[in-house]
Amino acid sequence: GAGVSQSPRYKVAKRGQDVxxxxxxxxxxxxxxxxxxxxxxxxxFLTYFQNEAQLDKSGLPSDRxxxxxxxxxxxxxxxQRTQQEDSAVYLCASSLVGPxxxxxxxxxxxxxxx
Amino acid sequence: xxxxxxxxxxxxxxxxxxxxMNCTSSSIFNTWLWYKQDPGEGPVLLIALYKxxxxxxxxxxxxxxxxxxxxxxxxxxxxxxxxxxxxxxxGAGGTSYGKLTFGQGTILTVHP
Numbered sequence: 001g002a003g004v005s006q007s008p009r010y011k012v013a014k015r016g017q018d019v020x021x022x023x024x025x026x027x028x029x030x031x032x033x034x035x036x037x038x039x040x041x042x043x044x045f046l047t048y049f050q051n052e053a054q055l056d057k058s059g060l061p062s063d064r065x066x067x068x069x070x071x072x073x074x075x076x077x078x079x080q081r082t083q084q085e086d087s088a089v090y091l092c093a094s095s096l097v098g099p100x101x102x103x104x105x106x107x108x109x110x111x112x113x114x
Numbered sequence: 115x116x117x118x119x120x121x122x123x124x125x126x127x128x129x130x131x132x133x134x135m136n137c138t139s140s141s142i143f144n145t146w147l148w149y150k151q152d153p154g155e156g157p158v159l160l161i162a163l164y165k166x167x168x169x170x171x172x173x174x175x176x177x178x179x180x181x182x183x184x185x186x187x188x189x190x191x192x193x194x195x196x197x198x199x200x201x202x203x204x205g206a207g208g209t210s211y212g213k214l215t216f217g218q219g220t221i222l223t224v225h226p
Contacts, residue, residue, distance in 0.1 A: 004156070033212060042120075042202050042216030043157065056212050091156050103147075103214070105156030 004106035021077045025094030035091040082113045120217030135220045136187040137203035144207025146186040
C-alpha cells in the first residue's frame, strides 16, 4: 500500500481482556517499529524488527506485551490482561533500509481500557 | 522513559510571524529529527540532521544540529494557518540503533 496501515483505528477493551493490534508496513520496508504515545506526550519506543528478527524489545513495558513479525511483513502487537495504564495510541512505523531514513508512521490505534 | 526536553510547550502566534522551538538532551545523539503531528495522525518527518553543526532547510523550515550533539532547534518562518499542529524533536543513535527518543512536543497555534 501507499502508507503504513494500522488496524483497528480504535479499540475499547475491558480491563483484563487481551488485544491484538495489526500493522501493515509499506511494501518492501525492512525495518518496523512500534511506539506507544500517551495523551499529551511524545511517542515512546516499544520494539524494533528488521525483517522477521526482533532486534530490540527493550521498550516493552512488561511481559504482558508481545510483538511478532513472523514473515517479515505484517506485524502484530499483543497486549495480554490489559490494564488502564495501557490506554494510549500505539503507532507503527516502517523504513526501507535502516531505521533513520524515510521513517514513515501509520495513523495509530487508539486503545482505551475501561 | 527518557524523553528530550523540548520548549516551549505551546505557542500562540499570528499568521506571518516566525517561530522558534528547541530541544535539549543530557545524552549525545548521532541524528536529530523533527516531526509534525496532526490530530488523529502519526508523526510526519519534516527535517533530518545527521552531522553536528549541520544547518538544513526545507521550505520555510530550518533546523540545526547543535555542535555538542545534545541539542537542536527548529525555526518556521512566515507562519501560515496550516502550520498548526504538534511538533516533536527526536534523537537517535548510541547503543540502540533502531530507537528514537522523542521530546514532549510543542503545540503550535496560528491565528489568522
